Amino acid sequence: MDHTHLENNTSYIASQDLLDAVNIAVTLQKPLLVKGEPGTGKTMLAHAVAETMNKPLYIWNIKSTTKAQDGLYTYDVVQRLYDSQFGENVDDISQYIHYGKMGEAFMANEQVILLIDEIDKADLEFPNDLLWEMDQMEFYVKETHQTIRAKQRPIVIITSNAEKELPDAFLRRCIFHYIEFPNPDQMKKIIHAHFDHIDDELVKQTMDTFYRIRDVKNISKRPSTSELIDWLRALIAGGVDPATIRKNLPYSGVVLKKDQDIALVEKEFHPNIRRHVR
The missing domain is CATH 3.40.50.300 (P-loop containing nucleotide triphosphate hydrolases)
Known part of the structure; x- marks a missing residue:
């Protein structure tokens, strides 16, 4: 081949x-x-x-x-x-x-x-x-x-x-x-293979936030490539401003699938916010 x-x-x-x-x-x-x-x-x-x-x-x-x-x-x-x-x-x-x-x-x-x-x-x-x-x-x-x-x-x-x-x-x-998890350069190629036209700033802000989420200590289910692609689709459909992604974590349930992980990520990103985990 x-x-x-x-x-x-x-x-x-x-x-x-x-x-x-x-x-x-x-x-x-x-x-x-x-x-x-x-x-x-x-x-x-x-x-x-x-x-x-x-x-x-x-x-x-x-x-x-x-x-x-x-x-x-x-x-x-x-x-x-x-x-x-x-x-x-x-x-x-x-x-x-x-x-x-x-x-x-x-x-x-x-x-x-x-x-x-x-x-x-x-x-x-x-x-x-x-x-x-x-x-x-x-x-x-x-x-x-x-x-x-x-x-x-x-x-x-x-x-x-x-x-x-x-x-x-x-x-x-x-x-x-x-297969190692894709590095940022590989991930950009994967993203562009799925999207014909996508805003560069949206890709940058989403990827930065995504990799930071994956690095959160003790997270039980690190988000995968498919969840990043789904997240981008949700952000595009919702018309989300790229500048607000890291601060607001919009549609976090697309990329995070466990309540405990959402709490850990929110604590990492916003340490002054307290959230009750059931």
Whole structure:
């Protein structure tokens, strides 16, 4: 993949280190594990790569209850039993096999991008349970005695919010990259990618206030890039004077999502104001 294509993507701003990590993962045919705090563009990376390479994107969203098997296939034994009770022909077991996102990616006729999103939400055994499938690019469907092999090895991008450590055996199989939170220069590029025309003073005052909020000690949920973009949209819609942003913190509920954080920020910005926190 040509570096400049992804770099020039109008909707995604990537550092050169991240571009290099993507290219290395594609070249070595290894999964790319991307870590970073929420709002650093981990999920959007897969969208940008798919758009740049003009390949389909398969998204496997991981939850706390997700098992590795869910991404391969499930066997709907209940539906088969139900059909048999009503006289349906249930000899063809394959009609009760439902493939998950990894299974679909393996079975695709063309190479696809497979995003395994927020892998750290699942239990600790989840990554280890995928080791064979990730290495061999195949899995066995015991109900139909069929081995499903990847027709084209998918480009696998895995995201993690770094909420828990992943197993060493899994990490050894991945190319790793940690996305740092955007610095002000990168953030300006991101903002201008989202807004065709925006007042420079509004950007300056909002960004200064935003980064100062993120630096407030003991804040429990630091605002992310997406919340900054939403805040700018709210400020524009409300016709807010940029000069009043730091003093008044207009629409603070867009950028801060916890009452305790709002109180901490107000205390930092206006130490003489006392606010009751329930």
